[in-house]
Amino acid sequence: MILLIFLLYFLLFVFGLIFGSFLNALEWRLYKKKSLWTRSECPNCHKQINWYDNIPVLSFLLLKTKCRNCKEKISWQYPAVELVMGLLFVFVLFYYFSFADFSILSIIRDCLVIFVLAFVFVYDFKYMEVSDSVTLGSSLLFFLISLFLGASWLSMIIGAVVGASFFLLQFIVSKGKWVGGGDIRIGFLMGILLGWKLLLLALWLAYIIGGFISIFLVLSKKKGMKNEVAFGTYLTVATFITMFFGTHILEWYFRLVF
Ligand SMILES: [Zn+2]
Incomplete structure (x- = not known):
């Protein structure tokens, strides 16, 4: 064994x-x-x-x-x-x-999700771009697999709409200065992967991680290091953490508060 x-x-x-x-x-x-x-x-x-x-x-x-x-x-x-x-x-x-x-199928799905998240991370980190064929194509694939595994379709759809509109609104208000079009697609994918409840946690985490890294970059002022890191990289890391630890984080948080 x-x-x-x-x-x-x-x-x-x-x-x-x-x-x-x-x-x-x-x-x-x-x-x-x-x-x-x-x-x-x-x-x-x-x-x-x-x-x-x-x-x-x-x-x-x-x-x-x-x-x-x-x-x-x-x-x-x-x-x-x-x-x-x-x-x-x-x-x-x-x-x-x-x-x-x-569950073998869950393991395969999660490995594929990690592959997609890692891909978006590397691509956004290197080129400051998000490949739409990857985010949108995989959203459909993961929607179908998760449906088969018993996830709530309603939660996934609401998540995708909330995730996409969260960035779409910022995109419209700032005329594309705060976020890129790629972030809208990543928000959509995050909603499918996490459902709307965990999506909110992941968005919050992304801003916390982004804040800490920005402070670190400003304080260290390392030469040759990029001062700006694409937001998509934080989103993928936050999605990964939430996927595996999201429910634990929420339980811990609510025990702390109530
Ligand atoms: Zn060579």
């Missing part, structure tokens, strides 16, 4: 690494508007990367962080994203073993 559990964890970790690798490829191709079906190439010398130089994390270490052909440094973003995705997938399994009813 212990061996089986260990094997499951290992499997999820490897899946996470592979999804991380896919995320890196997808993010780059969407931005450069390249086909998804071409082989990976070095962004510097454009030489195709051999499969044995494209193994998550391992290749980065074996190649001593440089391209085999042109010796240009490979961005640390690639292995970092792969590793974090591996750990997050392991976390999902741990969560369902420890805090929730074990």
Whole structure:
């Protein structure tokens, strides 16, 4: 039994690494508007990367962080994203073993959600943009899976409407200065994922996290560090925290207040 559990964890970790690798490829191709079906190439010398130089994390270490052909440094973003995705997938399994009813479909859904959130995070962080095909396409997918898993369709729809209008209003009032159009779509996706109650918690958390990071950035004034971080990144982090700990946070809060 212990061996089986260990094997499951290992499997999820490897899946996470592979999804991380896919995320890196997808993010780059969407931005450069390249086909998804071409082989990976070095962004510097454009030489195709051999499969044995494209193994998550391992290749980065074996190649001593440089391209085999042109010796240009490979961005640390690639292995970092792969590793974090591996750990997050392991976390999902741990969560369902420890805090929730074990369900394969729920685990698959949550891993896919993490993939989408991580994608939006990386894309918004790097390019200050949100890819609509990803947010809107995945909203529909997660609506259907969650419906199948017994979530309330009404709560999801209200959540999506509230989430989207929250940012749409700010967009209209500020004429697009406070928030971008992408945030409206992220708000929509958050509503589908969380339902309207947890959505409110997630929005509140996003502003708290954003506030702390802004203070940190202002105080540290590190050179070369971006002074502005896209709001979509805070939204994805807040959504992740709320998805897994939202009900616990609310219970704790209400026990504290009442
Ligand atoms: Zn190269």
